[in-house]
Amino acid sequence: MSGGSERVNRRGPFPVKLRLLEVLRVTQLTPQMLRVTLGGPELEGFTTPGADDHVKVFFAEPGAKKPNMPVVGPHGLSMPEGLTKPASRDYTPRRFDPKAGELDIDFVLHGEGPACQWAANTKPGDFLGIGGPRSTHDVADDFDWYLLAGDQSALPAIARRLEELPAGKRAFAFIEVSDASEEQRIDSRADLKLTWLHRGSAEAGTTKHLEEALRAWTQPPGEGFVFVAGEATSLKPIREHLVGERGLNKDWMRVTGYWKRGAAEHHDSKG
Secondary structure, three states: OOOOHHHEEEEOOOOOOEEEEEEEEEEEEEOOEEEEEEEOHHHOOOOOOOOOOOEEEEOOOOOOOOOOOOEEEOOEEEOOOOOOOOOEEEEOEEEEEOOOOEEEEEEEOOOOOHHHHHHHHOOOOOEEEEEOOOOEEEEOOOOOEEEEEEOHHHHHHHHHHHHHOOOOOEEEEEEEEOOHHHOOOOOOOOEEEEEEEEOOOOOOOOOOHHHHHHHHOOOOOOOEEEEEEEEHHHHHHHHHHHHHHOOOOHHHEEEEEEEOOOOOOOOEEEO
């Protein structure tokens, strides 16, 4: 097999496209995870090639059915006169079915932020705005193994990657959740070893369960792709271990801070 970063290749930025989508279904996956299925005519033309793509999600104000949507201009996004800017966050497209005209986005229900409040109260007939994806990462399917790790915020991206892997590929996944009630069934054709890590009463982003699990992980021979995502501060020692101590190829690695304790919005990606 050939080396080089071309086996994990970023494409983009793509032109900005905003969509106003209708809530079709709301499904409680676990006590802390809610799936919102979206559809509508504006979903036409939507694409999400990569398992860890992210879209910008725009929320309606409490009590409103539709969010105020920005408009795309020559200098980026702006709000029409008289409209307030909507709250927005980045989320992973968990499932996209162009034939059915459906897009799933999974929400972790924790805290009092606008995303949690909207998801906890939404119902069919409400609307959600989305923009993007603005870019994607193409990951080759010829690696010898795949290592995927993260907290509950990364569960949608990890599960999607595992579902999309070809049959027979070796895959190792470590996912931190609060307890066994938050574990989800993940169907994968890969030769998968999935380990759930329980943080118990500890706050998300405060434990070292992922770091300790990855340090204890027995690395198989061959070349592998690594994806780790979660609370940004906790990822630094993990990346240092994988690159500095294990000597893994940073070009074949995606370490992404999906959120940061104390910050309302955060999304940071490092190869």
